[in-house]
Amino acid sequence: MLRIWGRLSSVNVQKVVWCARELSLDHERIDVGGAFGGVDTPEFKAMNPNGMIPVIEDGLNDSSDARFVLWESNAIVRYLSARYGPGNLYPLELHERADADRWMDWQTTSFSPSMVDAFLQLVRTPEDQRDATRIERSRQAAERTTAILDTVLAKQPYMAGQRFTMADIVCGCAAHRWFGLPIERPARPHLERWMAELRDRRAAQEVLALPVV
Structure with a gap:
């Protein structure tokens, strides 16, 4: 399962949510950032030391794959597209x-x-x-x-x-x-x-x- 950290009003979070939906990924989203706060906690900064959204955790509840944390919206979109949409969202040519x-x-x-x-x-x-x-x-x-x-x-x-x-x-x-x-x-x-x-x-x-x- 995929977990997306970030408020949906953020344009950068929107990229990740849209990508996950194009790929029909099982995912959850947690509101942090902006008025929601939560990005300055030690737990969040352990995932992204910049204290910014979005952040993803991939491979949750997946015994075949270790938890993978990634930040930077375009990097996340590339990663999800390459892993789950090769030849589709992620061009192979x-x-x-x-x-x-x-x-x-x-x-x-x-x-x-x-x-x-x-x-x-x-x-x-x-x-x-x-x-x-x-x-x-x-x-x-x-x-x-x-x-x-x-x-x-x-x-x-x-x-x-x-x-x-x-x-x-x-x-x-x-x-x-x-x-x-x-x-x-x-x-x-x-x-x-x-x-x-x-x-x-x-x-x-x-x-x-x-x-x-």
Whole structure:
């Protein structure tokens, strides 16, 4: 059995929950982090010394496999996809897998950072304390990254090519956050088509219906 530590409102926990559901894994989730607290305890920091979510424990109640602890959301998605979805979420063909890995890394280094100030200002900051300059700068940065996504998805149905992979989970969660922000955004027809398809996936429906908080 798989145990997922982290509140579902966290975009990084959402990646892991969606992945587990795509793979039909028997799992439980424990609310920690944010208002739930619990990440500064000795027990939690023994699993993740950073005191951050998500964290997984895999192999619980499995006599054939020792308990395995892992943190960092994209590393978790890669691990679960490789162990339980080889050839499915986790591409076996080298170039396809490298493409999926590239987009997962890009989500971390470019896409999510481009919108982070807009998110923090519009969602986490009281209205009378918001910095309009930071919001606009972040909006413009996210326009550039979403244009990249739209261009790629004009050429192929999914992030890594012709089929749904782990890269779509990771980038899809980030895109859900972008579309959930109360902000002006240009039309991105190919990105919007892709998001609509992701929302129709049974494993994604709870995660991609959540409000951005």
